[in-house]
Amino acid sequence: MAETIYALASAAGRSGVAVWRLSGEGSAAALTALTGQLLPEPRKAVRARLRDGIGEVIDDGLVLWFPAPHSFTGEDVAELHLHGGRAVAAALTARLGELGLRPAEPGEFSRRAFLNGKLDLTRAEAIADLVDAETSAQRRQALRQLDGGLAGLVETWRTGLIRAMAHLEAVIDFADEDIPDTLLDQSVAEVRSLRAEMGGHLDERRSGERLRDGIHMAILGAPNAGKSSLLNRLAGRDAAIVSSQAGTTRDVIEVHLDLAGWPVILADTAGLRDSHCEIESEGVRRAEARAAQADLRLCVFDGALYPNLDAATREMIDDASLVVLNKRDLMGPDIPDTIMGRPVLALSAKGGEGMDDLVAALQAMVESRFAVGAAPVLTRERHRVAVAEAVLALTRFDPGMGVEMAAEDLRLAARSLGRITGRVDVDEILDVIFHEFCIGK
Numbered sequence: 373m374a375e376t377i378y379a380l381a382s383a384a385g386r387s388g389v390a391v392w393r394l395s396g397e398g399s400a401a402a403l404t405a406l407t408g409q410l411l412p413e414p415r416k417a418v419r420a421r422l423r424d425g426i427g428e429v430i431d432d433g434l435v436l437w438f439p440a441p442h443s444f445t446g447e448d449v450a451e452l453h454l455h456g457g458r459a460v461a462a463a464l465t466a467r468l469g470e471l472g473l474r475p476a477e478p479g480e481f482s483r484r485a486f487l488n489g490k491l492d493l494t495r496a497e498a499i500a501d502l503v504d505a506e507t508s509a510q511r512r513q514a515l516r517q518l519d520g521g522l523a524g525l526v527e528t529w530r531t532g533l534i535r536a537m538a539h540l541e542a543v544i545d546f547a548d549e550d551i552p553d554t555l556l557d558q559s560v561a562e563v564r565s566l567r568a569e570m571g572g573h574l575d576e577r578r579s580g581e582r583l584r585d586g587i588h589m590a591i592l593g594a595p596n597a598g599k600s601s602l603l604n605r606l607a608g609r610d611a612a613i614v615s616s617q618a619g620t621t622r623d624v625i626e627v628h629l630d631l632a633g634w635p636v637i638l639a640d641t642a643g644l645r646d647s648h649c650e651i652e653s654e655g656v657r658r659a660e661a662r663a664a665q666a667d668l669r670l671c672v673f674d675g676a677l678y679p680n681l682d683a684a685t686r687e688m689i690d691d692a693s694l695v696v697l698n699k700r701d702l703m704g705p706d707i708p709d710t711i712m713g714r715p716v717l718a719l720s721a722k723g724g725e726g727m728d729d730l731v732a733a734l735q736a737m738v739e740s741r742f743a744v745g746a747a748p749v750l751t752r753e754r755h756r757v758a759v760a761e762a763v764l765a766l767t768r769f770d771p772g773m774g775v776e777m778a779a780e781d782l783r784l785a786a787r788s789l790g791r792i793t794g795r796v797d798v799d800e801i802l803d804v805i806f807h808e809f810c811i812g813k
């Protein structure tokens with residue numbers, strides 16, 4: 373019998389209401405012991421006084437009873453809505469301990485829900501993502517996955533593979549007789565089209581993962597180009613030190629932005645130049661590393677020096693870059709439309725002119741590169757790895773080289789896909805998945 377677990381499902385600390393959750397076979401006994409009443413009607417909130425072991429009132433609140441299997445975990449579940457105070461929490465947890473319950477581990481409720489067939493893994497992950505969502509686009513993506521969008525897509529692929537496998541098995545069963553070509557052709561065609569569709573979801577920009585984890589954007593440029601000034605403007609606060617001294621910024625400084633629903637991790641970096649100073653050189657090395665990893669780059673030039681353009685910054689420009697000409701207030705009327713073939717955003721980070729255009733350009737760039745349509749997307753590395761494995765097996769698939777081997781390739785591909793929703797051998801990945809959850813989920 374699984375142990376009965378409990379956890380605070382709402383945030384810790386002082387609050388008007390705190391929601392506690394109990395799950396497992398001991399929930400009924402614990403609930404009746406706490407309230408001194410019979411079990412309430414299922415799924416109806418009932419007012420109750422909860423008492424400790426010597427009959428002293430712990431708190432006055434609401435309790436709900438969700439008998440198995442009609443609960444989140446599929447087990448007997450009780451919910452206690454109490455006042456959110458430390459003393460209440462301390463008294464309640466002490467009493468639950470006396471009654472033989474233990475605190476839940478991170479993600480343990482969701483894990484039990486998965487093991488009891490209440491949720492597939494992608495839906496469990498979606499709950500974690502929804503709780504962690506900080507922007508509207510993240511919330512929408514999590515809800516889509518919670519609705520079963522991804523699980524449905526993966527299951528369609530898997531079912532297609534199983535169908536192709538059945539066709540192939542039929543061929544194998546013909547053994548020494550003549551193999552009907554039509555059957556083989558049919559399974560080859562099916563597998564090709566499935567592989568193409570799955571390959572299409574392995575989008576190189578990893579939009580779903582980017583939306584979940586944040587888009588990395590780096591600000592790059594020569595010393596004193598105004599990178600830190602620009603970061604502060606975009607962040608709306610003085611996150612980085614600005615000074616007229618070249619080489620002010622050394623460490624990478626990150627701020628989190630919500631760009632029209634897109635989570636962006638914006639990094640300010642050290643000015644690119646050769647320096648004798650060991651610390652500054654390390655800063656430049658970090659800036660270059662960050663530039664290489666970034667999904668998008670903001671290449672900033674000092675407008676006061678125009679038409680002189682810093683060579684190291686120019687080299688960073690590619691189609692994932694936005695070109696900024698800063699200190700427009702110090703420039704004459706001579707403002708170029710493009711630099712290195714890319715459109716120029718002329719602005720003043722110090723005064724703020726031109727910032728709205730920059731934000732609009734950033735949004736447009738993020739949307740054009742990472743927008744996900746209504747179709748479900750892969751939102752985690754483990755999804756991508758599994759689909760890539762399946763695609764690889766299907767690329768090997770060639771019944772002409774031997775029907776049995778081809779059948780094995782299909783089995784491998786189906787098994788990789790099954791891991792995404794948790795249909796097959798997942799024991800080893802459960803710990804990884806559920807441990808990133810917070811307690812009470």
Ligand SMILES: Nc1nc2c(ncn2[C@@H]2O[C@H](COP(=O)(O)OP(=O)(O)OP(=O)(O)O)[C@@H](O)[C@H]2O)c(=O)[nH]1
Pocket residue numbers: 593594595596597598599600601602613614615616617618619620621622641642643644698699700701702719720721722723
């Ligand atoms: N006139 C004018 N000065 C600016 C503008 N933006 C930044 N500056 C000034 O340029 C100097 C350098 O600004 P920073 O933001 O520190 O430049 P940085 O690129 O971060 O410099 P490092 O960290 O040293 O690489 C400061 O004196 C800023 O006040 C601008 O739009 N107009």
Ligand SMILES: [K+]
Pocket residue numbers: 595596614615616617618619620621
């Ligand atoms: K500076």
Ligand SMILES: [Mg+2]
Pocket residue numbers: 599600601612613614620621640641642643
């Ligand atoms: Mg700086």
